[in-house]
Amino acid sequence: MIFHTTGSIGSIKGKLDPAKFGVAPLPAGKSFGSPTGGGNLYILKTDKDKQAAAWKFVRFLTEPARVAQWSADTGYIPYRKSAMEAKPWKDAVAGFAGYQAAADALQYAQPELATHNNQQVLKAMGDQLQAIITGSKDVKTALAQAQKDADAILAQFQKK
Amino acid sequence: MAQPAVKVGPAGKPVKRRAPSPGWGPYLLLLPSMILLAAFTIYPMISSGYLALFHANLANREPVWAGVENFQALFTSDLFLKSLKNTVVFAVVTIPASVLLAIWLALQLNRKVRSVSFLRAAYFYPTMLPLVSAASVWNFFYNPNYGPVNLLVRLFGGTAQNWLGDPQTALPAVMFVSIWKDAGYFMIFFLAGLQSLPSDVFEAAELDGANRWQQFWKITFPLLSPTTLFVATISFINAFKAMDQIFVMTGGGPENTTSTLLFYIWQQTFQFWDKGMGAAASVVLIVILLAVALFNQFYVDKKVHYE
Numbered sequence: 001m002i003f004h005t006t007g008s009i010g011s012i013k014g015k016l017d018p019a020k021f022g023v024a025p026l027p028a029g030k031s032f033g034s035p036t037g038g039g040n041l042y043i044l045k046t047d048k049d050k051q052a053a054a055w056k057f058v059r060f061l062t063e064p065a066r067v068a069q070w071s072a073d074t075g076y077i078p079y080r081k082s083a084m085e086a087k088p089w090k091d092a093v094a095g096f097a098g099y100q101a102a103a104d105a106l107q108y109a110q111p112e113l114a115t116h117n118n119q120q121v122l123k124a125m126g127d128q129l130q131a132i133i134t135g136s137k138d139v140k141t142a143l144a145q146a147q148k149d150a151d152a153i154l155a156q157f158q159k160k
Numbered sequence: 161m162a163q164p165a166v167k168v169g170p171a172g173k174p175v176k177r178r179a180p181s182p183g184w185g186p187y188l189l190l191l192p193s194m195i196l197l198a199a200f201t202i203y204p205m206i207s208s209g210y211l212a213l214f215h216a217n218l219a220n221r222e223p224v225w226a227g228v229e230n231f232q233a234l235f236t237s238d239l240f241l242k243s244l245k246n247t248v249v250f251a252v253v254t255i256p257a258s259v260l261l262a263i264w265l266a267l268q269l270n271r272k273v274r275s276v277s278f279l280r281a282a283y284f285y286p287t288m289l290p291l292v293s294a295a296s297v298w299n300f301f302y303n304p305n306y307g308p309v310n311l312l313v314r315l316f317g318g319t320a321q322n323w324l325g326d327p328q329t330a331l332p333a334v335m336f337v338s339i340w341k342d343a344g345y346f347m348i349f350f351l352a353g354l355q356s357l358p359s360d361v362f363e364a365a366e367l368d369g370a371n372r373w374q375q376f377w378k379i380t381f382p383l384l385s386p387t388t389l390f391v392a393t394i395s396f397i398n399a400f401k402a403m404d405q406i407f408v409m410t411g412g413g414p415e416n417t418t419s420t421l422l423f424y425i426w427q428q429t430f431q432f433w434d435k436g437m438g439a440a441a442s443v444v445l446i447v448i449l450l451a452v453a454l455f456n457q458f459y460v461d462k463k464v465h466y467e
Contacts, residue, residue, distance in 0.1 A: 116219060119432050130414045134327055156219060 006102035009075025013096060023098030025105040032108035038079070068092075077103050116157045124149035205446055211439035218433050230440035240441065242416050243424035250335060250420060251399035258339045258395050259388065262346030267376075269347070270354045280351070283344040291341065295408035298337045299324070302409075324410050327417040334418050337405050342398060346391045353387035354380070385464045393456065400449065421445050 009023060026033060041061065043054045060066070067083035070076065072092035078084050084103070093100045115121055128146040131137040137145070212230055214223035234240045269280050286294060301309050302323040310320040323333040357380065365375050381388075403422045406412060412419035412427065419427070421441065429438030 117217075117432065120434075127413075127415060134325070134414050136327060136415065 005075075006105075007074050007076040009096075009098055009102065010073050011075075013075075013098075018096045018098075021098075023101040025101060025108075032105070034105040034107075034109040036106075036109045036112060038076075072099070075099065075102065077106060115154065117153050120153045121150045124153060208439040208442045208446070211435055212443045214436050216434075216436040216439070223436065226436060230436050231443075233437065234440055234444065239416055239419065240424060243419045243421050244444075246331060246417070246419060247400060247402075247421040249331065250338075250402055251396060253332075254335050254338045254342070254399050255392055255395045257335075258342040258346060259391055261339060261343040262391065263350050263381075263384070263388075265343060265347040266350030266354055267380075270351055280347075283347055285344065286341045287345040287348075289341075291404040292408055294341055295337060295405040298333075298405075299409055302333055325414055327415050330410055330414055330418050334402075334405055334409055337409070338398065338402060341405075342395060346395065349387050349391050350384065353384045357383055386466055389456075389460060389464050396452065400445070 003026070006023070012021070041058050043051055043058065045051070062080060064080055064082040064086045065088065067078050067080050068086035068089035071078040071083065072088045075098075078086075078089055083089055089099075113122065125146045127149075128137070128142040131145075132139055132142045211223070213226055213228075215226045215229070216223035265283055269276055269283070289297075301307050304310060304320060304322040304325065307323075309323060313320055321329055323329050361379055361383075362375060365379055370378065401422055402420055403426065406418050406420060406423050407426075410418040412423050422445070425438050425441045425445065428434045428441060
């Protein structure tokens with residue numbers, strides 16, 4: 001059993017007999033959860049031609065049929081609802097139900113944490129998570145410390 | 161060119177003979193190393209010192225003058241103080257351990273027995289491995305489930321440990337890899353040192369009835385002191401630049417117990433893009449290294465026996 005990204009389904013399916021393995025959402029304690037992640041597409045403010053070309057490229061990358069094909073090949077969840085209706089994805093789900101199990105977990109996902117000094121804030125949380133896992137702090141103390149550290153990191157951005 | 165032995169001035173008095181001026185020649189010869197030194201040592205030191213005085217991070221588009229605020233932030237930061245402490249522990253443990261182990265190995269292998277060249281090669285072997293690959297192999301050795309270290313521990317009836325995941329054992333486990341990696345390298349220097357020792361003093365000591373322990377402490381160790389100083393200096397540098405194994409094995413965790421000064425600098429600069437803080441921490445590192453270098457130059461060097 002592995003805890004892994006849905007983006008590995010495609011490559012695992014290429015190596016294992018799809019009839020012999022399945023995909024399940026993460027188990028729930030008090031509530032379900034689903035960590036998400038991914039890349040972003042940015043268009044920088046430059047001259048109009050470059051911006052238009054970039055926008056054309058973004059639209060090319062996000063065409064429903066192309067997204068669905070990408071997802072069917074890799075296992076990454078289609079990042080457009082319209083792609084879920086496209087033929088490549090429908091075919092992939094019909095061929096291997098694991099794709100759908102991963103996509104279904106999306107309903108429990110939260111927006112990704114995005115704040116100033118994101119890396120520092122994530123480290124403040126990561127350090128305290130480690131303390132909880134190694135047993136050197138109880139959950140309540142550790143989370144209170146994480147909040148305190150994050151507040152200190154973000155203090156410079158607060159309106160005075 | 162033929163020249164008169166004594167140059168005669170206009171008034172008929174001999175002109176004082178001066179050594180011919182070397183001109184720009186020597187400077188020209190020094191130039192390549194001066195350029196390298198200036199570009200890769202002096203300039204970065206000065207620019208770090210300058211950058212340390214600014215808030216140069218993602219929160220400010222242009223660096224903002226900070227004065228000593230970065231240094232104040234450093235010395236009130238738990239993470240920085242912990243990293244500083246870890247570096248000191250790393251140095252205090254790995255320097256004597258690897259040096260003593262190297263002397264011991266050299267003494268054992270400085271004799272004419274059959275397997276000696278094989279053993280020398282075996283102990284030297286870790287030196288030839290890139291540190292990153294050695295650290296990856298040790299990641300496997302320390303694996304809590306199937307790693308050979310825990311297999312051995314279980315074999316002798318001990319309890320398996322999560323060596324790199326437990327705050328108590330993570331730093332010792334990383335330090336052990338450094339000692340293992342360095343000892344064989346330092347052994348080579350001690351072997352060379354041992355082989356250049358004069359044999360007559362040992363004969364004299366033996367005639368006077370000195371035992372091997374006395375011979376080692378009264379003759380071998382003092383005569384090896386230039387080697388020991390050299391090796392200790394390398395070991396000190398290695399302790400302060402310890403980074404690869406930490407990056408590969410622990411990433412500074414768990415709970416920052418393996419975060420060292422250099423790791424902290426890397427994290428501030430290249431993970432958080434807080435270049436001001438990274439530069440300030442670099443200044444602290446430079447000051448420590450300069451202090452040790454001066455101490456070496458003016459104190460330790462006088463105590464070392466050179467032939």
